[in-house]
Amino acid sequence: DLRRDLAIQDIRATIVDVPTVRRHKLAQTSVTAQSYVIVQLRLANGVVGIGEAATLGGPRWSEESVEAIKANIDAYLAPALIGQHADQPVTLGARMDAAAKRNNAAKGAIESAAFDALGLTLGVPVATLLGGRVRTSFPVLWTLASGDPAQEIEEAEGKLAARLHDTFKVKIGAQAPEQDMARMRRLATALEGRARLIVDANQAWDETVALRCLPRLAEMDVHLVEQPLPAWNLQGLARVRARTTAPILADECVFTPADMMAVAQAGAADAVSLKLVKHGGPIGLQKVAAVAEAAGIALYGGCLLESSVGAAAHLHAFAGLRELAWGCEHFGPQILVEDLVHAPLRFADFHVHLPEGSGLGITLDPDALRRFARC
Template identity: 75%
Template sequence: MPESPFTVPADLRNDLAIREISSTIVDVPTVRRHKLSSLSVTAQSYVIVELRLANGAQGIGEAATLGGPRWSEESVEAIKANIDAHLAPAVIGLGADRPELVAARMDAAAKRNNAAKAAIKTAVFDALARTLGVPVALLLGGQMRDSIPVLWTLASGDPAQEIEEAEAKLAARLHETFKVKIGAQPPEADMARLKRLSVALAGRARLIVDANQAWDETTATRCLPVLADLGVALVEQPLPAWNVAGMARLRAHPTVPLMADECVFTTHDMLQVAALGAADVVSLKLVKHAGLLNLKRVAAVAEAAGIGLYGGCLLESSIGAAAHLHAFAGLRELAWGCEHFGPQILTDDLVTQPLRFEEFRVYLPAGPGLGVTLDRDKLRRYART
């Protein structure tokens, strides 16, 4: 009788079998308020996943959210509950050398829950790569690059403070591209704020804008030419995620290149955006795509449609950022760089050796697995009780 696709083959009950998965919610303060169109945070919350194989190898993963279930439907509380009650039990006993089987089991156990699944999958890859003594990037196809241009987000809403912040990043040669979060204020106030930023940083920095779905089509039609006149290089998700047709209509009258974010979680979403011609660029995030392999699948659909790639983030610590960098390192093209500045906005990190930021770039950590080591003292310090 043929074996069910969800049956554990006998050869998986070996040293690579997943024996234990645990999850911990942590809350790490940020150095300043981070304000989006619909929320603001002064601490970043994560679920840290720890996974142990039968051979003793351990792997770690991270799921990030922003301000609870407002950016997507997942909150850290829901992520932990679903990992503990549904996802972890579904994969205990599977071999870490079968990541697609792990993914299939989790998909059968729970719909969506992309951030929760991504954290477990990252921990699986980390443990497997550590067992083999290789970086995770090698298991994903190998590296094209060992560092990536990295931007910084300006999100306090105070242009004077943001200019001072940007000047400090430029002087330290950490960031020369800045993403400005807009949409929390009326459009006229945002345009005035962006004018101050563009004048202050003219000739020394590149600006992109993220509206986080805050505008309707009429507002976007009015504001995009203003942003073009200010020299803004890219506008991220100006319309609600459901309005992909509206994004296509905006792009039919080109002013500033448009980037899709919240409207692209799956390969099917990416295919729809491509078919409608609704974006010039797509933001790639593990919390959206449910894991490293799925991120590369979404990237492949975008590349096939001639859509540019951008490494998005959700203010991950060095754990989540490292996972993204291992995926980004193997992409053939990453023309828009990445925004994995998350470790720098935290008052403290969760690893023993944080990521390296130099000369406007972030570097892929060296060593087996993700290349970062969980600091258990800090995990205990910031764990939610």
């Protein structure tokens, strides 16, 4: 019977390292390969759901590394779920929270895999299980992060010409603020009238630097300034926000719904970047989105350079958000030398498209998984 079929039999976590097409430099680290934990969750009926936990340069973007994610899945999260049923995602989440504090990327990958397995079994897309979809394509930006403005302008021109991306997020904070301002001015001048720009400082600045630089970024028509201050400094962010017209995008300061409420109460942001690795899966993402909506804070579809596995899970979660004012940034599949799935996500006309079919609508390529797996 269906109930017995939905019992979780096995959860396998595989670390993979996939080279990127170029070096990706952000404030705290620089990577030439993306590391993920791929979760394969098998039900008694033989169906295997997949999920992905992305990291960026070890435990530097957040506290989770692929090594820690795999260790905590194997030792704590998987044992708490074996024998439980895939049609009870809230119970699965409660059991994971009882088994391990935080570990949101690990939990997010497992929850996505459980939804995929449930959707594949029932013959419905994950978006349907999450409440349905109000959109099937998403405006998608590209991130410029080599640090070399000449290379970045050339890269942006290529994306514009191919009609892949017309909004660019520039990673700042790795170099001195004055250098970044000069770099931004070159980019803004070269792309003026043809592309929108946002910046992400990944917590690199303090309040003084932010107060000096944000008005200049606003004057360059930079549309969003992401996480200019350290995640802990909500009061500082609120003061900076009150003194500039550049809208603030909250990223590392919002993992939980309570974090989102604190940002709202402090008046620290105009928009929030939603990510499965931060919110512990699609259910947590919906909760954070609800708090943001209640506070009048706009939604932005964030990423951590996921492959098509993790990106598809995000698109299913984003598909049902009534307003996604700032679109999304799931360019990840395009920055990898090779994707991990048979039919990668489709990018066209400045949009990324929700895959069709049951579950997440993507299938893992076992050869690619084997090739990039860390032994």
